[in-house]
Amino acid sequence: MADQHAQSGEDKRPTEIPVIRWEEPPEGPVLVLLDQTRLPAEEVELVCTDAPVLVEAIRSLAVRGAPLLGIAGAYGVALAAARGFDVDDAADALAGARPTAVNLAVGVRRAQAAYRAELARSGDMGKAAEAALAAARKLHRDDAEASARMAERGLALLDELLPGGGHRILTHCNTGSLVSGGEGTAFAVALAAHRVGRLRRLWVDETRPLLQGARLTAYEAARSGMAYTLLTDSAAGSLFAAGEVDAVLIGADRIAADGSVANKVGSYPLAVLARYHHVPFIVVAPVTTVDPDTPDGASIEVEQRAGFEVTEVTAPQVPVTGPGGGIPVAPLGTQAYNPAFDVTPPELVTAIVTEEGVVSPVTAEALAEMCARSREVTIG
Numbered sequence: 001m002a003d004q005h006a007q008s009g010e011d012k013r014p015t016e017i018p019v020i021r022w023e024e025p026p027e028g029p030v031l032v033l034l035d036q037t038r039l040p041a042e043e044v045e046l047v048c049t050d051a052p053v054l055v056e057a058i059r060s061l062a063v064r065g066a067p068l069l070g071i072a073g074a075y076g077v078a079l080a081a082a083r084g085f086d087v088d089d090a091a092d093a094l095a096g097a098r099p100t101a102v103n104l105a106v107g108v109r110r111a112q113a114a115y116r117a118e119l120a121r122s123g124d125m126g127k128a129a130e131a132a133l134a135a136a137r138k139l140h141r142d143d144a145e146a147s148a149r150m151a152e153r154g155l156a157l158l159d160e161l162l163p164g165g166g167h168r169i170l171t172h173c174n175t176g177s178l179v180s181g182g183e184g185t186a187f188a189v190a191l192a193a194h195r196v197g198r199l200r201r202l203w204v205d206e207t208r209p210l211l212q213g214a215r216l217t218a219y220e221a222a223r224s225g226m227a228y229t230l231l232t233d234s235a236a237g238s239l240f241a242a243g244e245v246d247a248v249l250i251g252a253d254r255i256a257a258d259g260s261v262a263n264k265v266g267s268y269p270l271a272v273l274a275r276y277h278h279v280p281f282i283v284v285a286p287v288t289t290v291d292p293d294t295p296d297g298a299s300i301e302v303e304q305r306a307g308f309e310v311t312e313v314t315a316p317q318v319p320v321t322g323p324g325g326g327i328p329v330a331p332l333g334t335q336a337y338n339p340a341f342d343v344t345p346p347e348l349v350t351a352i353v354t355e356e357g358v359v360s361p362v363t364a365e366a367l368a369e370m371c372a373r374s375r376e377v378t379i380g
């Protein structure tokens with residue numbers, strides 16, 4: 001099978017530009033983002049001066065991926081506070097920008113709570129703004145640390161489940177440095193395996209309709225020097241049938257209390273294929289993605305996105321004619337079904353890998369115990 005072997009470059013972060021950074025130029029603080037809608041063709045920075053600009057960046061997926069959304073949301077609250085905007089209005093707009101990834105609201109509310117607590121304590125809005133920024137910076141640091149621990153735990157699990165090394169991993173969407181304060185979630189595990197010579201190949205689902213796999217994961221894989229192969233989402237089944245997949249590694253946007261996993265649309269079919277072909281289906285996500293307040297999969301709000309993302313493709317070098325600003329690939333007026341995520345039931349999940357530990361089998365009790373342990377660590 002033809003391999004797309006990445007050019008043998010040294011292992012480096014997917015871009016020379018940080019995915020997200022806070023800056024304080026003379027004209028006032030800004031949040032600078034790597035615009036992920038422009039990758040892989042261009043590394044373009046997006047400068048956010050207030051919450052509404054950041055809300056649009058979240059909605060357009062210029063900044064995306066559950067853990068990074070939490071970090072960006074927290075910085076967004078700090079930005080509103082630092083620039084004297086209404087913090088509660090900004091927090092509500094940011095938390096509601098995308099409904100499925102619980103991390104977004106978690107990050108926003110943490111920074112908002114820090115702001116409110118300091119304002120109540122000191123009555124000083126400047127100190128309150130600094131408290132919100134400190135909360136955002138802590139979330140950023142904590143996620144980087146969580147990413148490293150998930151990579152370590154995930155690699156250990158792969159080695160346990162697949163003795164002999166030479167793992168052939170299939171992944172979906174994008175879960176690397178572009179969704180994280182560190183090296184990501186599921187992709188970080190593949191990267192760890194690559195670095196110790198135990199990744200034989202990364203199979204990369206293109207991930208229609210927004211092609212996070214083709215545009216972003218292939219980009220990160222190429223920069224890492226690992227062997228990877230891009231495939232259409234519909235080709236995954238034949239890979240399983242050919243015995244070419246040793247494990248599936250995916251991220252998550254929200255994990256309900258019963259262990260149901262919301263992730264990029266196309267994840268559930270992979271879980272069914274994995275079960276049928278007796279292949280481990282592993283979810284890698286920080287504890288901030290587990291939502292004890294969402295009881296089960298049916299309670300997860302799945303973001304429905306605009307149909308033109310399905311009926312059109314965008315190619316910057318080609319004049320666009322479609323109502324969505326893209327090139328129509330379906331008759332004009334075609335209605336499209338475009339859920340951004342789907343939900344995998346816990347019984348199809350082999351393990352959930354977090355920075356606090358591995359939950360397997362996935363039960364509500366095991367998840368609750370892991371979350372309680374995490375809170376003890378956080379509070380401690």
Ligand SMILES: CSC[C@H]1O[C@H](OP(=O)(O)O)[C@H](O)[C@@H]1O
Pocket residue numbers: 061064065066067172173174175179185186212250251252253263264265340
């Ligand atoms: C590990 S978070 C990455 C997660 O986010 C992606 O969704 P989106 O690109 O719409 O933000 C996808 O669900 C990934 O698994």
